[in-house]
Amino acid sequence: MANEVRVRFAPSPTGYVHIGSLRTALFNFLFARHYGGKNILRIEDTDQTRKVEGAVENLIGSLERLGITFDEGPVAGGDFGPYFQSERLDIYKKYCSELLQKGYAYYAFETSEELEEMRRLQQLEGKQTMYDRRGRDLSEDEVKEKLASGAPSVIRLKVPLGEExxxxxxxxGTIKIDSDIVDDQILLKSDGFPTYHLANVIDDHLMGITHIIRGEEWITSVPKHILLYRAFGWEVPAMAHVPLILNRDKTKLSKRQGDVAVEDYLRKGYLREALVNFIALLGWNPGEGDEREFFAMDDLIREFSIERVQTSGAVFNPDKLNWMNNSYIKDYDLDKLTELSLPYFSGTGIDTSDRERVRMILNTIRVYLNKLDEIPDHVKIFSTEEVQLEKDELRQILEAESSRKAIGALAGKLEDLDKLTADLYKSAVAEVQAETGVKGKALFKPLRIALTGSENGPELPAIAEILGKEKSVRFLKRWL
RNA sequence: GGUCCCAUCGACUAGGGGUUAGGUCGUCACUCUUUCACAGUGAAAACACGGGUUCGAAUCCCGUUGGGACCGCCA
Structure with missing residues (x-):
């Protein structure tokens, strides 16, 4: 590409990052990095009623945790600032009066109530609800008069009629819309703030945005934007509208049907690599018969292309996310995983200052973890001071004559050891088998139950080693 | 309701005029492991429908149906 690629992620600061936003942010980031261009963050905070304290910091923090960074923005700075729309009000006003002057926009004075009434009637008639353009009929004098009287006013786009x-x-691909059904969109609100449509067009132009990559929900307002670019005499950036991420019932992914905030997933212990990998594959794939499923960020950057983005929406499938996360957990560098897991051990009774022990525990249970917050479910057997039987029926197994014999013999052997390791445990069990004649299920089952209170779980020798000699012996002896 | 977008297994998807329509998740079975899980093997499972175009359509075109998004002084 001759000119440098410049893309932007332009969220409104609502306090958390929606999964759908994450994907938009990701695709923008991948596109920029792939072409060696710039990724820009712009905060669309023109709705004063929606301000959330600390939202911007949170947003940037979450994205950065996932490896999505910005070259320009509120924190990174840059030559095209300010990057908060609320700090660009003068710019919007200036361009808006230019529109007014050129006759591409006009004043309107209806109140919200009047507009509501208008829409109500339109609905009754079964027509599309849109501004009926009545303000266009006002004479210059009428407008002057109303303005002078201090009546609240907005500025609307004068959509040229009868055009495609x-x-x-x-x-x-190609999308066409009849301009007759394009609304005379409010450009400047009565509070002096611009609407998304005005601000977005002006900023994208002034910030030199070459490609607009955003969600499909914007597609119907593109004509307004095109008309605006045309009125200003500006070049329209390339556009890519990516399909939505959907709920199980195929509606737009929403809060009501489960977690939608990236922060929720991070908190539950989904690994950033897994989350990014999974989200990237929701709507994009390398194609051409390439059947890989695992992509590190670098792979995605290298292989991403907007042409391979899917045309239809994708249902967010938590089962597959879990599978992918589990795969990452199983393969993860154990030391790093240990660090990441530490917070999830709080309240489990396991002393996290003993890193080596945490490491061993994690290594034996990681295969079970779909996400890190499941750790407590799997570590009870290591922290308990007294084994709880999972169900009462297990007691019978423990009380069998052969069981007592085996448990007693093993307890004796372990007691003689200096230090219990998995290997020593194994050989001790082998000796018990030889000496007592108890073998097979009759041998292994009671030992597992005695040590863990459950019929199943991770490998017993590994458990015994983590438990240590003292505890293992004590747990065994309890059933004699 | 209007406008726009979309349509391959339950889900994510590959393929895009001639394929036994491939892979992954999930489901089921078997193997392995003296447990569960992991792993491995296998199975069930899809081109929405109707018309064209063509020697030949899942693939191209049109329509129907279905789904979705938008229709705010929100973004």
């Missing part, structure tokens, strides 16, 4: 607005979307 068309554009080429990088993922959807």
């Amino acid at each position: 607005v068309r554009f080429n979307d990088l993922v959807k």
